[in-house]
Amino acid sequence: MTCGNCARHVTEALQSIPGVRSATVSLQGARALVHWNAGSAGNLPALIAAVKNAGYVAKEIQDDSHHHGSPQKNWWPGLWLGIVVTIFLMAGEWITPFGMTGWFAWLSFALAGMVQIFSGAPFYRGAWRQLKQGSSNMDTLVALGSTTAFGYSAWALLSGAGGHLYFMEAAAIITLISGGHWLEARVTEKAGHALKSLMHLAPQIARKIQKPEDGSHTFDLSAISFSPPSQSVSVSEIEVPVSSLRVGDEVVLRPGNTVPVDGIVVDGESTVDEASLTGESIPVEKRSGAGLFAGTTNLNSRLVMRVTAMGEETALARVIAAVQRAQTSRANIQRLGDRVSNVFVPVIVVVAIAAGLWWGLAPGSAGDFHQWLAQFLWPSRAPAGAAAGFIIAAAVLIIACPCAMGLATPAAVMAGANAAARRGILIRDAVALEKAGKISAIIFDKTGTLTLGRPEVAECLEFNGREAAVRDLAASLAQNSSHPISKTIAKISTRRVVLTDWQEIRGCGLQARNGGPATVRLGSLRWMRENGAEITPGEKFISHWLQQGATILGLAEDKRLLGLFAVNDSVKPDAANILKALREQGFKIYLATGDNPQTAAAIAKQAGIAPENIFAEARPEQKAEFVMKLQSQGERVAFVGDGINDAPALTQADLGIAVSRASDIAREAADIILIKSEIAGVPEALGLARATLRTIKQNLFWAFFYNAVGVPLAAMGFVSPVLCAAAMGLSDLVVIGNALRLLRWRR
Numbered sequence: 214m215t216c217g218n219c220a221r222h223v224t225e226a227l228q229s230i231p232g233v234r235s236a237t238v239s240l241q242g243a244r245a246l247v248h249w250n251a252g253s254a255g256n257l258p259a260l261i262a263a264v265k266n267a268g269y270v271a272k273e274i275q276d277d278s279h280h281h282g283s284p285q286k287n288w289w290p291g292l293w294l295g296i297v298v299t300i301f302l303m304a305g306e307w308i309t310p311f312g313m314t315g316w317f318a319w320l321s322f323a324l325a326g327m328v329q330i331f332s333g334a335p336f337y338r339g340a341w342r343q344l345k346q347g348s349s350n351m352d353t354l355v356a357l358g359s360t361t362a363f364g365y366s367a368w369a370l371l372s373g374a375g376g377h378l379y380f381m382e383a384a385a386i387i388t389l390i391s392g393g394h395w396l397e398a399r400v401t402e403k404a405g406h407a408l409k410s411l412m413h414l415a416p417q418i419a420r421k422i423q424k425p426e427d428g429s430h431t432f433d434l435s436a437i438s439f440s441p442p443s444q445s446v447s448v449s450e451i452e453v454p455v456s457s458l459r460v461g462d463e464v465v466l467r468p469g470n471t472v473p474v475d476g477i478v479v480d481g482e483s484t485v486d487e488a489s490l491t492g493e494s495i496p497v498e499k500r501s502g503a504g505l506f507a508g509t510t511n512l513n514s515r516l517v518m519r520v521t522a523m524g525e526e527t528a529l530a531r532v533i534a535a536v537q538r539a540q541t542s543r544a545n546i547q548r549l550g551d552r553v554s555n556v557f558v559p560v561i562v563v564v565a566i567a568a569g570l571w572w573g574l575a576p577g578s579a580g581d582f583h584q585w586l587a588q589f590l591w592p593s594r595a596p597a598g599a600a601a602g603f604i605i606a607a608a609v610l611i612i613a614c615p616c617a618m619g620l621a622t623p624a625a626v627m628a629g630a631n632a633a634a635r636r637g638i639l640i641r642d643a644v645a646l647e648k649a650g651k652i653s654a655i656i657f658d659k660t661g662t663l664t665l666g667r668p669e670v671a672e673c674l675e676f677n678g679r680e681a682a683v684r685d686l687a688a689s690l691a692q693n694s695s696h697p698i699s700k701t702i703a704k705i706s707t708r709r710v711v712l713t714d715w716q717e718i719r720g721c722g723l724q725a726r727n728g729g730p731a732t733v734r735l736g737s738l739r740w741m742r743e744n745g746a747e748i749t750p751g752e753k754f755i756s757h758w759l760q761q762g763a764t765i766l767g768l769a770e771d772k773r774l775l776g777l778f779a780v781n782d783s784v785k786p787d788a789a790n791i792l793k794a795l796r797e798q799g800f801k802i803y804l805a806t807g808d809n810p811q812t813a814a815a816i817a818k819q820a821g822i823a824p825e826n827i828f829a830e831a832r833p834e835q836k837a838e839f840v841m842k843l844q845s846q847g848e849r850v851a852f853v854g855d856g857i858n859d860a861p862a863l864t865q866a867d868l869g870i871a872v873s874r875a876s877d878i879a880r881e882a883a884d885i886i887l888i889k890s891e892i893a894g895v896p897e898a899l900g901l902a903r904a905t906l907r908t909i910k911q912n913l914f915w916a917f918f919y920n921a922v923g924v925p926l927a928a929m930g931f932v933s934p935v936l937c938a939a940a941m942g943l944s945d946l947v948v949i950g951n952a953l954r955l956l957r958w959r960r
Contacts, residue, residue: 214243214269219339221623226267230259244274268342291332292395295388298324302381318378322370325380329363333387353558357565358610359386362934365603377600379607385935386611415507415527416455419473422463422517423449462520466511475522478503483514557618561924565609568928573602583930596930604934608927612937613920617944621912624952629905632955637888638898645884647909648868649902651849655795655895656828656840656862658854659806659813660764660782661697662872662892663820668701668782671763674754675776683776686710687768690723690735698764698780699723702735720807720832722766733770738809739830741767741774751777762815764808784819791892792821798896801848802826805836805862837861853895870895900960908955912948919944 214220220238227236227245232253237246245264249255257273264271302321311317336359339352363383370378450465455473458464463479466472472485484496487509496512499505505518507527524530572579576597583595596604626643633640640646657663675683689710691702694717712725712733722736734744738755741748746769748755755765758779768776792802804817805828813829828839836852840862843850852859852866863869870885872892885902887894923940926932932940 214238219269222267223264223269223271226263227260230256230263232256233260245271266346268339268346268348291328291334292388292391295328295332295384295391298328299381299385299388302384306381318370318380321378321380322367325363325366325384328384328387329359332384332391333359336387336390351558354561354610354613355386355390357562358607358934358937359383361603361607361610362386365600369600379600379604379934382604382607382934386607386937389935389939390611390941416471416473418452419455419458420450420465420467420470421453421458422465423451424463458520458523460520460523464518464520466505466516466518468511468513468515470511472505472507472509472511472518474507474520475527476505476518476520478505478516479519480517481515483516484512486510486512557613557920561610561613564924564928565606568609569602569606571602572596572605572930576601579930586929586931590931593931601930605928605930608930608932608934608937609924611934612923612927612932612941617916617919617948618913621916621948622909624949625905625908625912625955628952628955629901629908632958633898633901636894636897636901638894638901639886639888640898640902641884641886645868646902646905648849648884649851649899650906652800652851652868652899654801654803654843654848655851655853656803656805656836656843656866657792657820657822657892658836658852658859658862659804659808659816661855662853663788663804663816664782664784668698668764668780670701670705671758671761671779671781672754673705673776673778674751676750676774679775681706681708683768686727686733687735687776687778690715690725690733690768693717694723697782698766701780702766702778720835727770731771733768733775735766735768737807737830738765738767741769744769745772746774747772748774748777750774754779759809759811760815762812762819764812784816785892787891787893789819789821791896795896795899798900800899803828803839803843805831805839805852807831807833833859833861837865840865851899853892870898897960901955901958904958905955908952912951915947915951916944919947 214223223245224236224238227233227238227247232249232255234248234250234253236248239245245260247255247260261271261273302324305311305317305321333356336352336355340356343353362379366378366380366383458474464473464476466483468483478499478501480501482498482500485499485505486496487506499516504521505516507530579601580595580597583593587593595601622643626646629646630640640649660668673680673684684706685708688703688706688708689712691699692709693715694700694703696717710727712727715723715725717723718736718740721740722734724732724734724736727733734740734746738748746767748767751767751774754777758765758781761779761781762784763779763781766778766780767774768778796802802822803826804813804820804822806813806816808816808829810827810829813827814824817824817827828836831839836859840850840852844867849867851868851870852862853870853872854863855872863871868884870887872887872894885898887898919940923932923937923944927937
């Protein structure tokens with residue numbers, strides 16, 4: 214593969230095989246990673262055959278340590294030869310008087326022939342592979358163009374026909390386009406630097422705690438004098454490859470060490486720098502029970518962690534996979550470029566032949582038309598002589614650039630995905646980027662999204678004087694739920710009640726049986742009422758705390774209310790400013806929550822959301838219906854939630870944005886994932902997506918404009934083959950350079 218277009222063709226070929234879920238093709242690594250659908254049997258021969266049918270060669274990687282050379286290095290030998298020969302021939306023709314001598318013509322023939330054979334080999338091989346498959350690509354145009362210039366000159370020299378020889382032009386064409394490919398490979402590699410940085414975050418060596426039972430040695434017990442019972446047997450630390458670690462192993466992290474795998478802290482307290490993974494610059498405090506993620510750095514104290522995830526199951530691996538998937542995915546807007554690219558080469562060949570025949574068979578009319586156009590463009594001398602037709606045809610073939618159209622979208626998506634990853638934003642694919650650039654309305658969930666997600670029980674009201682029993686029962690009901698409020702309730706008592714038939718009713722609450730026929734429930738007041746519980750005795754308590762923006766939960770046994778809990782969760786300090794900034798950008802802001810209207814109104818007021826844009830007491834499926842309602846009104850809707858209870862709404866929305874910690878990445882189904890749990894990433898993600906979509910449109914415009922202007926100018930004789938080669942390479946660099954500006958994007 215020589216360019217991004219090649220990688221795209223290989224990707225399409227692999228994805229055409231039945232059962233393939235996704236295919237990631239790396240131009241830099243010259244390798245492909247294919248994932249199959251669940252239940253599909255991997256068919257390696259079919260994959261290799263598909264790549265072969267696309268005009269390339271593939272084989273299975275037997276040793277995963279294999280690394281292919283950098284694409285820019287592949288162009289070096291031929292590029293150096295072309296540079297030396299081209300400079301020599303230019304000097305001979307333009308500076309010295311040797312250009313008109315016979316010996317210099319033969320020397321030019323030999324040197325240009327070497328460039329054609331060695332420097333032009335990649336183009337000829339690529340064109341031949343495509344020809345065998347009945348297809349064509351940019352290699353076809355380059356091979357035809359340079360061969361036309363070289364072939365005509367060789368014929369004129371060998372036949373003695375005389376006239377100007379174009380050996381220098383033929384060598385310059387190959388050299389300039391090779392240089393363009395080298396630069397393209399270099400800047401593309403630069404665009405992938407963020408992904409490479411992620412791949413090298415996790416260390417290869419870890420300090421494992423070697424416990425006595427881990428050893429496999431045998432000992433002569435009679436030779437051992439045992440220590441008194443009051444003394445403990447120490448364990449040792451050994452350095453082991455990270456690949457040898459297993460779930461449950463314990464690893465020591467000294468200050469400055471990078472976390473090798475995912476795990477939890479079992480001993481020690483420290484702060485950890487998670488900026489490399491989440492984009493959050495403030496170190497996070499870690500103590501016993503806290504999660505640690507591969508690629509983050511322990512800062513100031515010794516920690517002991519227990520391994521919980523390895524390899525592809527770590528948060529870092531999920532981030533890398535998400536970035537790779539985004540880089541290789543295709544946006545809908547790319548289909549326009551694909552459709553044009555599919556017919557581009559045959560059309561250009563026809564135009565080149567037609568232009569060549571016109572200049573060769575009717576040079577008078579072609580020259581007159583050239584002179585008429587020159588008065589509107591710039592002074593230019595029309596090609597003349599028998600070589601005019603060949604040179605015009607070569608110029609048309611060379612200036613045409615399907616690569617610019619093929620690179621317009623992938624280059625921008627790759628740069629946008631990398632820029633997002635640096636900020637702790639994971640974008641699923643190019644389609645998500647495209648959708649994010651068209652959003653008009655944003656719906657926010659409340660708990661853990663607009664609020665801190667650290668709720669506290671502000672007050673508990675028990676009925677019938679059974680305070681301890683009520684707390685014990687509520688904590689027992691809540692202990693198995695992962696909802697933030699449930700986790701808070703579970704902490705109000707350490708005693709547990711034996712429950713059976715436990716269930717979590719999404720959007721309502723929790724229920725179980727308490728050793729008898731009665732059903733106990735913990736959940737929203739609306740759910741309490743629906744099941745016949747009378748909440749009138751707690752109206753004063755409810756009214757007071759609703760005005761404070763608290764969430765009120767009821768605990769009931771069948772229809773008998775046992776207690777009420779006021780749970781407070783503060784609005785994030787920067788929420789109001791962030792939502793204000795989004796409104797100023799033209800977005801309509803809504804709040805959807807399962808909480809009661811009074812609490813929702815209090816939170817909305819603090820966050821600056823209009824009362825008419827509140828949707829309260831909404832179950833998960835009703836949130837999805839609210840999204841559908843806005844969509845039916847013509848809005849392009851983004852839903853921002855925690856990615857756990859908001860799955861229906863995240864799926865229904867045009868764009869799902871999950872505000873989640875890295876440990877939740879594997880469970881997300883959203884289009885965009887904010888690794889750091891801060892909604893500040895929402896305007897950043899949407900702004901970057903808009904910038905990426907704008908860059909894609911700019912690139913496509915440039916690619917179409919360049920070819921629409923360049924091809925006619927070459928056909929009319931206004932651009933020489935050498936300038937055509939330089940312009941073609943420049944067009945690729947303009948597209949890639951424009952995409953690279955996204956790496957420096959700032960909101």
